[in-house]
Amino acid sequence: MKKxxxxxxxxxxxxxxxxxxxxxxxxxxxxxxxxxxxxGDNANYGVLSNNSAMLAVExxxxxxxxxxxxxxxxxxxxxxxxxxxxxxAIEKLxxxxxxxxxxxxxxxxxxxxxxxxxxxxxxxxxxxxxxxADITNIGDYVFRTVVSDGLQGEVAGTYFAxxxxxxxxxxxxxxxxxxxxxxxxxxxxxxxNGGTITxxxxxxxxxxxFKTQLTKIRSANPQAIYIPNxxxxxxxxxxxxxxxxxxxxxxxxxxxxxxxxxxLAGDFTDGVIYVGPAKVKESPxxxxxxxxxxxxxxxxxDSFATNAFDGTNILLAxxxxxxxxxxxxxxxxxxxxVAATKDYAGVSGTIxxxxxxxxxxxxxxxxxxxxxxEYLGTFTVVDGQLVQID
Amino acid sequence: MFNFFLxxxxxxxxxxxxxxxxxxxxxxxxxxxxxxxxxxAIGSYATAILATRLGWSFWATLPVAAxxxxxxxxxxxxxxxxxxGDYLAIATLGFGEIVRNxxxxxxxxxxxxxxxxxxxxxxxxxxVVNPYTKYAFLAMLFIAVFIAYLLFQRLARSRMGRAxxxxxxxxxxxxxxxxxxxxxxxxxxxxxxxxxGVAGSFQAAFTLSVSPGTYTFMVSVMVLCMVVLGGMGNxxxxxxxxxxxxxxxxxxxxxxxxxxxxxxxKQILFGLILVIMMIWRPQGLLGRxxxxxxxxxxx
Amino acid sequence: xGIAEFFQHLMNGLTLGGIYALIALGYTMxxxxxxxxxxxxxxxxxxxxxxxxxxxxWLRGSAPLGAxxxxxxxxxxxxxxxxxALLGMFIERVAYKPLRTATRLAPLLSAIGVSFIxxxxxxWAFGTRSRKFNYPFDNTPITIAQVVITPHQILILAVSLVxxxxxxxxxxxxxxxxxxxxxSLDQPTAMLMGVNVNxxxxxxxxxxxxxxxxxxxxxxxxFKVYASMGTMTGLKAFVAAVVGGIGNISGAMFGGILxxxxxxxxxxxxxxxxxxxxxxxxxxxxxxxxxxxxxxLGKVEKEKV
Numbered sequence: 001m002k003k004x005x006x007x008x009x010x011x012x013x014x015x016x017x018x019x020x021x022x023x024x025x026x027x028x029x030x031x032x033x034x035x036x037x038x039x040g041d042n043a044n045y046g047v048l049s050n051n052s053a054m055l056a057v058e059x060x061x062x063x064x065x066x067x068x069x070x071x072x073x074x075x076x077x078x079x080x081x082x083x084x085x086x087x088x089a090i091e092k093l094x095x096x097x098x099x100x101x102x103x104x105x106x107x108x109x110x111x112x113x114x115x116x117x118x119x120x121x122x123x124x125x126x127x128x129x130x131x132x133a134d135i136t137n138i139g140d141y142v143f144r145t146v147v148s149d150g151l152q153g154e155v156a157g158t159y160f161a162x163x164x165x166x167x168x169x170x171x172x173x174x175x176x177x178x179x180x181x182x183x184x185x186x187x188x189x190x191x192x193n194g195g196t197i198t199x200x201x202x203x204x205x206x207x208x209x210f211k212t213q214l215t216k217i218r219s220a221n222p223q224a225i226y227i228p229n230x231x232x233x234x235x236x237x238x239x240x241x242x243x244x245x246x247x248x249x250x251x252x253x254x255x256x257x258x259x260x261x262x263x264l265a266g267d268f269t270d271g272v273i274y275v276g277p278a279k280v281k282e283s284p285x286x287x288x289x290x291x292x293x294x295x296x297x298x299x300x301x302d303s304f305a306t307n308a309f310d311g312t313n314i315l316l317a318x319x320x321x322x323x324x325x326x327x328x329x330x331x332x333x334x335x336x337x338v339a340a341t342k343d344y345a346g347v348s349g350t351i352x353x354x355x356x357x358x359x360x361x362x363x364x365x366x367x368x369x370x371x372x373x374e375y376l377g378t379f380t381v382v383d384g385q386l387v388q389i390d
Numbered sequence: 391m392f393n394f395f396l397x398x399x400x401x402x403x404x405x406x407x408x409x410x411x412x413x414x415x416x417x418x419x420x421x422x423x424x425x426x427x428x429x430x431a432i433g434s435y436a437t438a439i440l441a442t443r444l445g446w447s448f449w450a451t452l453p454v455a456a457x458x459x460x461x462x463x464x465x466x467x468x469x470x471x472x473x474x475g476d477y478l479a480i481a482t483l484g485f486g487e488i489v490r491n492x493x494x495x496x497x498x499x500x501x502x503x504x505x506x507x508x509x510x511x512x513x514x515x516x517x518v519v520n521p522y523t524k525y526a527f528l529a530m531l532f533i534a535v536f537i538a539y540l541l542f543q544r545l546a547r548s549r550m551g552r553a554x555x556x557x558x559x560x561x562x563x564x565x566x567x568x569x570x571x572x573x574x575x576x577x578x579x580x581x582x583x584x585x586x587g588v589a590g591s592f593q594a595a596f597t598l599s600v601s602p603g604t605y606t607f608m609v610s611v612m613v614l615c616m617v618v619l620g621g622m623g624n625x626x627x628x629x630x631x632x633x634x635x636x637x638x639x640x641x642x643x644x645x646x647x648x649x650x651x652x653x654x655x656k657q658i659l660f661g662l663i664l665v666i667m668m669i670w671r672p673q674g675l676l677g678r679x680x681x682x683x684x685x686x687x688x689x
Numbered sequence: 690x691g692i693a694e695f696f697q698h699l700m701n702g703l704t705l706g707g708i709y710a711l712i713a714l715g716y717t718m719x720x721x722x723x724x725x726x727x728x729x730x731x732x733x734x735x736x737x738x739x740x741x742x743x744x745x746x747w748l749r750g751s752a753p754l755g756a757x758x759x760x761x762x763x764x765x766x767x768x769x770x771x772x773x774a775l776l777g778m779f780i781e782r783v784a785y786k787p788l789r790t791a792t793r794l795a796p797l798l799s800a801i802g803v804s805f806i807x808x809x810x811x812x813w814a815f816g817t818r819s820r821k822f823n824y825p826f827d828n829t830p831i832t833i834a835q836v837v838i839t840p841h842q843i844l845i846l847a848v849s850l851v852x853x854x855x856x857x858x859x860x861x862x863x864x865x866x867x868x869x870x871x872x873s874l875d876q877p878t879a880m881l882m883g884v885n886v887n888x889x890x891x892x893x894x895x896x897x898x899x900x901x902x903x904x905x906x907x908x909x910x911x912f913k914v915y916a917s918m919g920t921m922t923g924l925k926a927f928v929a930a931v932v933g934g935i936g937n938i939s940g941a942m943f944g945g946i947l948x949x950x951x952x953x954x955x956x957x958x959x960x961x962x963x964x965x966x967x968x969x970x971x972x973x974x975x976x977x978x979x980x981x982x983x984x985x986l987g988k989v990e991k992e993k994v
Contacts, residue, residue: 015940038653041807041917043817077643078653082604083505083597088397092643093395109601110508116598120522132504175494175692175964176503177601202964204491208912209708211701213963219694232819234915243830245837264821264913299794299818422794469979475793476726480931481978484971487924491971495964593777611801616797661809664802668795669787 030066030329031073032057032315033093034308035114036106037081041206044112044231046106048258049128049308050076051297053103056312059292066323072316079110086110090117099123100329101315101338103308108132108177115142124335126315131149132181132200141335141359145311145348146304147277153185155173155363155379156275158386160183160186160224161193162376164273169251170222171200172213172237174229182228182253192384198222203233211239214244228253235264237374242268249273257300262371269368277303277348278362279390289347303348310346314338362389394644396524398579398636400596403531406632407589408609409616410625411582412540412588415615418551418680420558422475424612425466426483427582428489429459431605433590435493438506438600452591459560459587460580462489467579471572486610494602505601513597521596530588531592535629538585542625545581554578556624570637612639615660619667621674630676638663690958693835698957699950704842706949708908711849712926713933713941715900721860721895721936722873725793728800729780730901731923732807733773735916737902738909739815741769742822754827759935766906772897777898778891786890802896804920808980812916819913822906845907853942859896860938869893873936911992925967928974935989943986 034053035274036046057074065071074346075097077089086105093099094117102118102125111130118125119139127135128143131152136142144364160166180202186199199220202215214237217225225248227237241250252274262269279286285293289309293301301309318337319329326333344351352360365376378389408426415423433455440446440454470481476543493500500506512519512530519526541614553574565571569629612635620631637644638660642651667674712734719727745765751760784803788796830839860866871879874891880886895969905919912918926945933944955961955969977984 017897019489037813039657039817043653043812044819047817075647075648076653082606083599084401084593084604088394088640089598091397092394092646092648094642096391096646109505109599109603110505111507112593112601113597113599116507117522177505179612180503181813187421202495202962204494204964204967206917207966208922209701209705211705212698212956215694215697215701216957216963219690232915236912245830245832245838260818264819265822268396338831417795422797468982469977473978473982476724476797477931477978477982479726479797481975482926483924484928484974488968488971491965491968493960547812617800618794652813657805658813661802664805665784665799668791668799668802669784672788672791672795674735 004255012097028317029071029073031075031093031097031099031311032100032319033097033099033104033172034074034076034091035079035086035089035093035104035110038076038078040080041105042081042230044232045129045302045304046079048082048299048305049104049105049106050151050301051293052301052305053126053312054310054317055293056309059105059272060313060316066316066320067071070323072319074312079107079114081107081110083110083113086114087117090114090121094118094123100113100319100331100334102126103128103315105130106304108135108181111135111142112138115139118142122331122335124315124318124338125330126311128311129178129304130162132176133185139338140357143311143338143353143359145307145314145351145359147254147361147363148358149181149185152275152359152363153182153187154250154381155365155386156182156186157189157191157195158193158381159275160226161190161195162386164224164350168196168198168218168222170198170220170225170248172210172217172225172227172229173176173200173202174201174205174233176205178255179229183226186228187224189381189384200381207233208236210240213245215244218244218248219245222248224249224251226251227377228255228282229254231258232264235261235268236336238265238268238272238314244262245323254303256366257306257373258302260302267370270370272368274366274368274373276364276366277306278364279349279375283349285345285349286347306348310344310348310351313346314341314344314351315343317344325361391582391646392642393524394640398530398640398644399633400524400528400531401640402629402633402636403528404536404589404593404596405613405616406535406629406638407538407592408541408586408613409620409628409632410535411585411589412613412617413544413623413625414554414578415582415622417617417628418546418554418558419575420554421471421575421579422479423579423582424479424607424610424614425486426582426586426618427605427607427609428486429463429586430590430593430609431493432459432462432490433587434594434605435500435506435590436587437591437594438509439499441508441509441594447511447593449498452588455587455591456584457587461583463580463583464576467576467583469577471575479594479600483607483610483685486605486607487678490602490605493536493605501604503602505599507599507602509594509598511598519595527596530536534588534592538588539625539629542581544574546625550574550577615664617674618672619663619674621676621678622677624674624679626679627674627676631674634675635660695958697832697835698953700838700842701954702835702839702950703946704845704949705953706929706946707842707846707849707913708904708922708945709926709929709948710942710945711845711852711904711907712922713902713945714849714852715897715932716927717933717935717938717941718856718894718900719897720930721938723867723890724873724936725785726800726927727897728797729803729807730897731802731919731926732811733777733780733810733898733919734809734901734908734923735907735914735919736776736905737769737773737898738822738914739811739860740772741765741906742903742909745822745825749775749823749825752827761881764904769902769906773898773902773905774895777894777901779896781891786887790804798946801814808854808916808920814923815916817916819915822909823860823965824910824915841907843911848903848907849942849945852903853938856896856900857938863864865889865892881889925970928970929983932974933979934984937984937986937988940984944984
């Protein structure tokens with residue numbers, strides 16, 4: 001009995017040794033962190049965005065790194081999509097790795113917990129996909145390279161009501177922070193513009209059978225159905241709706257910008273109209289990013305991964321500037337530099353941050369023709385009015 | 391790295407509370423319950439809701455969390471404890487899932503999948519226990535675990551502890567000796583539930599936010615593993631088990647090897663340990679504690 | 690609610706129930722013989738689906754729907770069943786066999802461990818993305834009096850029914866089945882009577898896992914293939930098995946269908962919020978366990994002193 005305890009201790013010491021050895025020497029390379037779900041039910045979203053962060057760092061280092069000489073190290077930690085694990089991840093990143101800045105977390109729930117922590121610690125954080133309106137209200141160290149639910153929902157609601165002219169919409173959303181946030185944002189402005197949400201059905205994360213909900217929505221007979229969900233669920237919904245013989249137009253959100261949807265749902269995507277990131281006109285950098293990403297990882301990036309790529313690059317650029325000016329990586333200085341980002345030409349478009357750390361951005365509208373999204377235009381909402389930018 | 395170790399100790403403390411409760415239920419009562427996550431969630435949400443909506447202090451929410459969890463323990467315990475072995479495991483597992491499902495869907499009370507944020511920090515005589523700096527929080531948690539340990543240790547030597555042991559070893563024999571098995575089983579269940587509720591309160595005060603995603607079936611399984619790994623029917627071992635399992639869970643992060651070790655590694659390792667442990671040392675690291683009744687002073 | 694909508698809900702519930710029943714059969718088979726909850730059953734199902742997917746895609750190449758795709762699908766299923774059976778036997782040998790005489794807790798925890806290893810191993814090896822399993826046949830929905838059903842749904846119901854009958858015949862009529870029943874009743878005595886208990890148990894796992902593979906592939910057609918696909922579906926199927934009376938083959942079928950219909954009707958007709966679908970399933974479970982712990986079609990076992 002005592003023996004087994006000793007064996008256990010010995011194993012732990014062996015495991016801990018490289019860490020101690022590692023911690024001993026001060027490495028010259030500055031580190032940045034990434035937090036996202038790498039395991040668990042939503043692992044795919046963490047993996048896709050982490051790929052982007054890795055790609056950005058790799059390309060940055062290939063260009064010479066900070067000041068043309070210092071490579072940057074990316075440290076990825078798994079949050080499992082759970083706040084408690086997210087906290088342990090940021091703890092490790094901040095105290096063991098001494099990261100300069102953080103890309104992530106991917107999900108809203110984890111972002112709330114981690115955001116409070118980075119604010120307290122003074123580490124700049126750029127989330128690629130935490131869309132909840134309140135995230136950036138945590139404090140001045142919290143930024144995001146994704147549009148908040150607020151704006152996306154507003155554009156969606158006003159566009160559906162005023163441009164598409166729908167009077168009634170049915171909604172099928174998941175009981176998770178992302179999906180429910182979009183549903184609430186969209187329905188608020190849709191109703192404000194004279195529309196009615198005839199029926200709102202939900203499902204739990206992990207559900208794959210939506211026929212019951214779809215049958216109920218079909219009976220309520222709305223003019224269109226809004227499905228603000230993640231890719232796999234949307235593919236499932238579209239396929240099952242077609243199996244039920246539903247011929248109602250579907251409306252969707254930025255989750256639809258993941259090209260995987262066309263593998264999973266095939267032709268069923270025909271006719272879907274979705275709100276996504278605004279498209280940069282004739283952007284060669286975006287095409288290059290998609291090509292690099294796809295050739296490296298074998299799958300295409302979704303819009304969150306695109307955001308993660310921009311977020312990582314903004315952070316790296318800020319670090320580069322701070323280092324050139326001061327010769328060190330002060331977390332506060334890096335935060336200020338991120339906040340001062342002006343007209344950054346990212347792959348997702350031109351990036352500016354609002355006072356509170358929100359992304360100032362426009363929304364793009366797309367309509368899918370068979371399996372190819374066609375761009376309808378760039379929109380934003382000013383004082384409750386939909387404005388087309390181009 | 392030292393800071394990270396402190397964090398592991400804090401998580402150990404929170405889970406140790408749950409493990410102590412599980413040990414009363416499973417180690418002493420012999421009941422295979424898989425629902426600590428449910429009580430954990432109830433405790434967390436009780437603290438989160440009372441503190442943010444009604445502005446209660448942590449110390450006022452703590453007993454509410456304990457009593458509420460105990461109440462649900464009674465509610466689920468009374469009917470299901472008639473069930474045996476595997477059936478009880480399934481029924482309690484179902485209860486845990488129901489709790490999470492309801493928390494995720496009762497938006498008006500729990501804020502649904504968005505969770506509850508900005509839970510105020512604990513204050514002790516005007517002194518703020520900041521979870522970020524950890525020391526004070528750890529000290530407080532340590533005291534809580536210690537108190538729980540002493541109470542349970544005393545309980546184990548009491549009439550109830552002996553009754554539970556008898557029930558576990560042979561229910562029918564115990565019944566024929568005049569022991570009211572249902573009563574003691576329900577007691578054990580209530581105690582186990584309430585301490586998990588307390589753990590939930592501390593969890594909420596540490597993470598300062600709660601969301602339904604935390605309280606999965608995995609939590610219940612982990613707690614059960616802690617008890618089994620340490621050694622059933624041994625409170626010290628439950629705490630040791632909690633420490634070891636947490637250490638394993640965070641080993642890649644603690645050693646700074648997350649870049650090399652694939653993220654699934656810890657779950658795979660966890661699975662391997664379960665299997666290997668069951669085959670080679672099913673009685674746990676420390677084994678069951680033998681209680682000597684010959685000494686005076688304990689009744 | 691219109692009559693057409695009612696029947697559509699009924700159809701949805703029946704086919705969802707068919708999926709539960711398909712998986713529940715495997716659970717119940719193992720439990721019936723060994724009195725042991727094989728928590729890893731859902732993960733064997735996932736493994737089966739992955740194997741089926743790889744073999745099918747490889748055999749099919751880019752062939753259009755037709756006779757060849759159906760043959761390829763059957764071949765993929767046979768290969769997947771065989772490999773899954775081996776996997777099941779291997780798991781039993783390594784993780785459960787040493788625990789046959791241990792407390793009930795030990796094999797349960799060991800099974801949970803195996804489940805972690807399989808699902809996370811698959812996530813590590815194959816990634817976390819959902820993969821599409823293409824229908825090998827034309828899945829255009831059929832409309833009968835405004836009620837829509839797909840050929841795939843009919844297939845699921847048919848296969849679970851056939852599997853149930855085959856399994857029942859196997860257990861009731863064959864020599865091996867007799868040996869299984871004997872083992873289930875009393876292992877030591879069965880051994881004394883010349884039953885090769887090790888072989889019987891190995892066989893039980895082989896059959897259970899092959900059934901899981903069939904379920905996995907059929908479900909994957911509709912729900913896609915991904916590493917965590919076995920977890921929740923497995924849990925629900927398990928609930929179905931218990932509701933029907935775990936260990937009872939027709940009970941698994943009955944429980945699965947009942948659960949599918951109750952979940953659907955609870956949401957569609959009784960107006961329970963759709964988010965609480967799981968609560969219905971587990972609520973029914975607890976209720977059944979309280980009223981009839983042995984399940985609706987299960988046999989009461991007397992406890993002996």
